[in-house]
Amino acid sequence: MLHVENLTVRHGNRTALDRLTLTAVPGRVTALIGAPGAGKTTLARCVLGLITPQSGKISLLGNDVREYDHVGRVVGGASELSSRSTGRTTAREVTDLLGLPSAVADAALERVELAGVAANRIETYTPGMRQRLALGLALLGNRPIVVLDESFDRADLATQRLAHSLLSQRAREGAAVLVTGCDLRVLGAFADDVVLLRDGRAQLDGAVAELVVSHREALYVAEVGTA
Numbered sequence: 064m065l066h067v068e069n070l071t072v073r074h075g076n077r078t079a080l081d082r083l084t085l086t087a088v089p090g091r092v093t094a095l096i097g098a099p100g101a102g103k104t105t106l107a108r109c110v111l112g113l114i115t116p117q118s119g120k121i122s123l124l125g126n127d128v129r130e131y132d133h134v135g136r137v138v139g140g141a142s143e144l145s146s147r148s149t150g151r152t153t154a155r156e157v158t159d160l161l162g163l164p165s166a167v168a169d170a171a172l173e174r175v176e177l178a179g180v181a182a183n184r185i186e187t188y189t190p191g192m193r194q195r196l197a198l199g200l201a202l203l204g205n206r207p208i209v210v211l212d213e214s215f216d217r218a219d220l221a222t223q224r225l226a227h228s229l230l231s232q233r234a235r236e237g238a239a240v241l242v243t244g245c246d247l248r249v250l251g252a253f254a255d256d257v258v259l260l261r262d263g264r265a266q267l268d269g270a271v272a273e274l275v276v277s278h279r280e281a282l283y284v285a286e287v288g289t290a
């Protein structure tokens with residue numbers, strides 16, 4: 064379980080997250096939907112331990128995020144990829160952190176169809192290949208929480224399909240999966256829950272199946288609005 068409570072983050076005088084509360088439940092895919100600037104990346108970076116919020120609480124598996132030396136041991140996610148590194152080196156950094164054999168890194172790259180370019184630098188990858196690498200890294204090691212700030216709704220169709228199938232499968236295996244994006248029409252096809260973020264606040268929060276019936280207008284108008 065990933066639970067965020069009353070999280071506030073300010074960048075200078077700009078409030079990126081404003082007392083945000085949300086939960087990503089094990090066994091389900093949660094889509095964090097918001098227009099550009101709504102605060103999705105800020106939230107993902109907080110969960111990955113890259114930003115310290117001004118106030119509020121993040122708990123991972125019931126423990127305060129600050130109790131973890133390496134959040135990456137329990138949260139699968141891709142933070143900034145170093146473009147001069149290769150896909151293989153990057154994946155092996157994760158297997159090293161998790162104490163897994165390097166063959167697991169190779170298998171993760173194969174799963175996202177990057178085995179043939181594993182030895183190439185990330186700077187040579189297309190946007191879709193980078194997104195597939197992020198996906199492979201996030202799923203590596205079957206960690207109980209997955210956070211992907213990748214806007215797969217804007218990816219090429221093959222990458223979208225792969226993301227949908229692998230993230231749904233990981234949720235079915237019991238992980239709490241949080242994925243960000245702008246377009247609920249795409250993410251709603253495989254997400255179970257949705258949090259609609261606007262100006263750093265959760266405007267709507269609930270099961271996709273219920274919200275698209277009760278708040279259809281608000282969901283689709285708000286997601287394309289400016290933050």
Ligand SMILES: Nc1ncnc2c1ncn2[C@@H]1O[C@H](COP(=O)(O)OP(=O)(O)OP(=O)(O)O)[C@@H](O)[C@H]1O
Pocket residue numbers: 074075077078079097098099100101102103104105106
């Ligand atoms: N390092 C920073 N310094 C100043 N302002 C920032 C910084 N990072 C983010 N912001 C601001 O915080 C707000 C939230 O940004 P964030 O990147 O989290 O949104 P987002 O929903 O991920 O947007 P996008 O879909 O474009 O990635 C925006 O107003 C953004 O301009």
